[in-house]
Amino acid sequence: MRATVTVVCLLTLAAGVAGSRELPTGYHEDLRVEVTNSVAAPIRASRDGGESWRVVGRTLRPAQAVNRQAYRAASWVPASTVAATAVNAIHLKITNHPETGRALAFSLIPRGAIAGDAELSASLVTDFNPGAGLFGGLGPTVGSPVRLWQEGAWTALPADYVPREGDRWLIVRMVPDRAVRYVDLENVFGGRITVTYADGEQEVVGHVLTPVTGIGRFAGTRGAGPGRLRANHAGVLDVSTAPEGLVGGFQIIPWDHANDSEMYYVRTNRQWMVVGPVDMREGSWASQPPLFWGTFYPSYRASDLEYDDWAQRLLSRALVLVRRGQGDWEPMPRIAFSRQAPVDSPRPQAGVWLIHEPPSVYQPLPPAAGSALADIRAFRFSLPLTGFWPEEGESDGAAED
Numbered sequence: 001m002r003a004t005v006t007v008v009c010l011l012t013l014a015a016g017v018a019g020s021r022e023l024p025t026g027y028h029e030d031l032r033v034e035v036t037n038s039v040a041a042p043i044r045a046s047r048d049g050g051e052s053w054r055v056v057g058r059t060l061r062p063a064q065a066v067n068r069q070a071y072r073a074a075s076w077v078p079a080s081t082v083a084a085t086a087v088n089a090i091h092l093k094i095t096n097h098p099e100t101g102r103a104l105a106f107s108l109i110p111r112g113a114i115a116g117d118a119e120l121s122a123s124l125v126t127d128f129n130p131g132a133g134l135f136g137g138l139g140p141t142v143g144s145p146v147r148l149w150q151e152g153a154w155t156a157l158p159a160d161y162v163p164r165e166g167d168r169w170l171i172v173r174m175v176p177d178r179a180v181r182y183v184d185l186e187n188v189f190g191g192r193i194t195v196t197y198a199d200g201e202q203e204v205v206g207h208v209l210t211p212v213t214g215i216g217r218f219a220g221t222r223g224a225g226p227g228r229l230r231a232n233h234a235g236v237l238d239v240s241t242a243p244e245g246l247v248g249g250f251q252i253i254p255w256d257h258a259n260d261s262e263m264y265y266v267r268t269n270r271q272w273m274v275v276g277p278v279d280m281r282e283g284s285w286a287s288q289p290p291l292f293w294g295t296f297y298p299s300y301r302a303s304d305l306e307y308d309d310w311a312q313r314l315l316s317r318a319l320v321l322v323r324r325g326q327g328d329w330e331p332m333p334r335i336a337f338s339r340q341a342p343v344d345s346p347r348p349q350a351g352v353w354l355i356h357e358p359p360s361v362y363q364p365l366p367p368a369a370g371s372a373l374a375d376i377r378a379f380r381f382s383l384p385l386t387g388f389w390p391e392e393g394e395s396d397g398a399a400e401d
Contacts, residue, residue, distance in 0.1 A: 022145055027174040027294055030387060033138065035108065037062040037124055037167040045138050047389060056390060057133045061125035063106045063163040066094065071117045072262055073235030074103035076287040080156040082144040082171065086231035086238070087131040087223040087298045089118045090139055092146045092169070095159045106163055110135055110223075124163070130223030131244070137299040137316060137388035140173040142232055142292065147172070173297070180290055183381040185252070185273070187211045191378070193275060195290055205290065209274045210258070212250045214370035215241050215335055216271030217357065221249040225300060227320045227332030229381075232296040234287035239320050239379075241372075242336035243352060244302070250373065254285035254292060270370040299384055307391065316388035323378040335372050344368075 023029065034044045036059060043057040074083040075096050083105055084091040094104040107118040110128045114120060128135055147154035148161070149168040179198035186192050191208035221240035224230040230249055231238040235257040242248035255276035258266045266272045277285055287293050296318065304313035321329040337357035343366055347353050355368050 023172070023174050024143070024294070026177050028177055029172050030175040031138065031140075031173040033134065033140070033171045033173070035059065035124065035169045035171070037163050037169070038165055043126060043134070047387060054390070054392070056138060058127045059124055060111055060127050061123075062165055063122055063124040065106075065119070065121040066162050067105050067107070067117075067119045067122040068097065068102065069100075070103040070105040071233075072102075072260070073233050073257065073286065074105055075101055076234040077103075077143055077293075079159070080146050082140045082142055082146060084117075084231060084233035085139050085142060085297045086220055086233075087135045087228075088220045088231075089114075089123075090134060090171075091117065091233070092157075092171075094157045094161050108134060122163075131228075131298065132301060135223070135298060136301050137297075138390075139297045140171050141175060141294045141297050142234060143287070143294045144174045145172045146170070174294055176289070176294060180295055180383050181385075182383070183290055183295075185275070185379045185381075187273070187373075187376050187378055193291075204278060206275055206277050206285065209255050209276050210272070212252075212271060212273035212376075213372075213374040214270035214365075215248045215250050215337075215355075215372050216269065216365070216369070217247050217337055217361070218249045218251065218271075219247060222247050224249075224298065225302070226334045227322075228300045229296055229298050229318050229320065231298070232292070234292050237291055237296065237381075239332075241332055241334065243334055246336035246338070246352075247357075248336035248355075252291060254288070255280075256284045257286050295383070296381070299388060301388070309391075312386060313388065315385040318384055319382045321380040321382060322376045323380070324375050325377055329380055333373075333376075337369075347372075 032046050041059045042055040044053040045056045046053045074093055077083050077093055079095040081093055083093040090108040091105050096103055107123040109118050109123045109125055110130045111125055147170040148157050154170050180195055181198045182196040184194045185208055188211050192204050193206035195203050195205050218238055221230050221242050224240035225244050226241050228240050230240045235253055237252040240249040250271045252273045255274055258274045289295055299318045304310055320332055322332055323329050334352040336354055338354040339357045341354040341356045343356045345354055345356055356366050
């Protein structure tokens, strides 16, 4: 299967203060981040095209290698772009291997244990906690350009690139020119996927082919709270239902990815919503906007209410709401797995519902896991109204020893 990225058929070249970068038609720069591949080097962010910078974190450990067997969907984004954005990793694609077709990539990760597809030798370790800094409001969207500083200019990553000590990378977060306010998905077979733009206009962009009724043990949800976006790449939107530190969530995937031989388990489990375009003759929906390209990035910080500009910070968060029947939108139910929970743990009237987690990943989940979201009739992705920008000197979640 090969996905085509319609939004990058035409590229426009824009000259920036810090160098040149290519942005797809219909997108503009929202933020840029510069990362240096050296111990203790500053991680800087700019929201004015490189005119001014703010240090938001530091490198703890440089990347020294390339992951030559990146996850399948990484091969569906263009070379030298962001392949995935998540609370626990940002994957940067170099190119596709000419023989295997698999993406060659390296990653930026928070400090702590690796959860997901990152390889330690092919990862730059930052001083951020999961879900903070680059992984919680200052990160990129899928497809955002990645550039390397060499010979006095920002250039695309060479096909044979391997990270070296002292290398500098520029990531330019792109967002749609026509801002998206909400994305609503009706959680029924044939349900509409409706985009509401910031100007109030609505557009049906796709349909739900398989509704989601359950939750699964997606490890990365440990770094995201309930109703928060855990990850986005060319083949998935991953949403957490669990409080931070616990595991639980569901995924939204494009129809062609669901039919891939590597995704056979989707057809027998209930923690995936399968979606497709309005007209199936449009073909692949992998790496296509708005769900799998250029729109989403994790943006949640538990400490926001501690700052004087808390109201502005709340407007910079992404949030997933739910609706039961014809009721109003409400917060995501808090559901997580626990090995201490009894096998037949009932759903509480309030608080967190802990569902029993078998001790082995080879053991099936209890029936409650497959029906935990059965009463949800729609999901709403509420996107940030403004960008997050830390106060001067703020660590933005960088871990303190």
